[in-house]
Amino acid sequence: KEADLTAAVSQKIELGGKREIRMRRARAANEGARLHRDLVVRDLEVKTKKAFVRLLAAQREVDLASRAAKEMKNAARALREKVSKGASPEADSNRGELALELSGIRLQRAQSGLIIARQALLTLWNEDGYRKLKATGSLALASTNLPGLGELLKKVDAHPILGVEKAKVEEGSAAYALEKSRAVPDPTIGVGARHFNGIDESAFLISLSIPIPVADANQGNIRAAGARTNAARLSVRQTQLVLSERLRKAYQEYQSSCLEAKRFRNTVLPAARDSARSIRKGYRLGRFGVLDLLGALQVEIDSAQQAVEAVLSCRLSLIEIEGLTGDTYQSAASEMSREGEKS
Template sequence: MRRFLVPLACAALTSLPTFSAFSAGAGPGLTLEAAVQTALRQNPLLRAGGHELAASDGAIRQAGLIPNPSLSLDVEDTRRETRSTSLMLSQTIELGGKRAARVELARRDRDVAALELEARRAEVRASAIQAFFDSLIAQERVQVAQASLEIAASGAQAVSRRVTAGKVSPIEETRARVAESSARIELRQAQADLASALRALGVVMGEAPGAIVRVDGSADALPALLEGPALDERIEQSPLLRRARMAVQRADAAFELERARATPDVTVGVGGKRAAELGRTQPLISVSIPIPLFDRNQGAQFEALRKRDAAQALAQAQEQQLRAEVLQAADQLRARAEEIEVLRRDVLPGAQAAHEAARRGFELGKFGFLDVLDAQRTWLQARGQYFAALSQAHRLCADIDRRLGAADAP
């Protein structure tokens, strides 16, 4: 088994204050594990799925019950002297294994409901993970925007001092103030994006609005991507594929029930008849058997058989689609991981070094402020590309997790 471990160690970034997830002195925030566990415990969709699964137990119980007996009373003639009264207790006896077939169908319905709940749990879990990392990346964007504003403000002050000293044109100060205003706008947008991401995370977790204010984790950490036999095993055990295959078994149980219904049931009855003219009670015994001359349930059997064939075809299509989507997402994730590594190792340090060199050169009078703005713009674009790649990578991870389910799922 070969594993593709995404090399996203962020040791090279620890020296950059703009990539600190939390400000100094801040308290601990919500962790990924806590977010996932809370979502699995409180999400209303999962609670609804649990109730639906519990309801299937009642369907199994109902399917195993035998038909109720019937009591009939017949009175002939209204005159007391010639009146005859008949009392009959009848019971239908199911033949052909109908009750067992009903129970089997109800059990398959419960199994489908259980796998539906498991697939829903995978959906909620993946949504919680995606929302968590969206919040974490948005949180880091805020920290970066704050650092960018501090850099822009510091640059504006430096330009102002040089303008006062008569070393540069006042136009340079205007450009610096514009850059500072742009950085402030970027910070406000980042704060709005963070509030939106935290609100979305709270919805997945089933929390009240405003209950989550911080998240705690490393946005650089991506899970290992399985390949080869390990990936094939995860696909085989995915809730979506198991649910599709269980639907085939459910359709087969429905066909067996329709075939059992082709056997007619027998209704037997015992009772007595009281004849006033005879002055005694006569015993009554009845047996009723339908003759399957025209209706042998052949239409329902044909329908159930074709539905079983359709379920088999859908299961095959589900497997092919699932495998193609997972492999495609894995290829995209591998490409994003390589992009992240290049940005982390080469682009970000180089862009930061160029910005620092341009700023120092401007303070020494070697460069113009346009050079500083250009270097700063390049650095901001590199960081934006880095965050975009991180966000896309985590979305791909959540998408794979949504399709394959948790590795430790029952």
């Protein structure tokens, strides 16, 4: 018996808008990827700004600790001289030595903090090794006209992370629609020709096949896709709440820390310096004791350090607000140097 020869082609005809739904899902995925890139860039910018301001603060703290250590060294020397002359008891010299030792510990701690701050910035620059860096700029409060909290909260909706979450909702919605469309069978149409070798004749063929979903209506996949879409919607809401809470916290910290920094600058620091200056002079004239002198010096040192911490908190809070809203409010410019600091 001679074999027949058949040649045919077939094409599945997608019903239920499957192709359009797949394209919609792909567009949502592409948009999510683009927004994720924007999110990474913004996050890196915020981290770099914060690391730079922390480096500025660390440099300032080392300067303050160095001056404090020098001040305590001079005070301890003066106390030793008075003790050697019999003008003060031995206990005064011991107190001076203790204060000098504590100032040395403070300086060592500040220097360690400076190394950590430098390394943090180098890591963000993708440098594995350690180099001495010098941040050029002022740690002073940045002059800015910050909008009210209500206006700032409106800007949170444009945050890239929310865009990523909303893109996931759109992608999940498309996936849900696609699973529903798969419940609609897709017919397959075929055309071809068959040659009957036995009788040397040919015939054209047309075929149509339609799958009949008897035991599987794709309900499981439909329910799963619907659950994932609902979870994505809840994630959007949760992310909105988290961003809003972060913004409220940063705004409150900005208000309180900046006010605190201004009080240190305008009132506390001048008073601490004047008090220390007067007590130094009075101590030399015999009007104050060693405890008064060391106490005044310690208040001056602590006030200067707390002032730096307040300014740092103010600047970091403002950077956080900028990262959450996507706007720039600082007008005080600073610069970063990648050059090694000369030893």
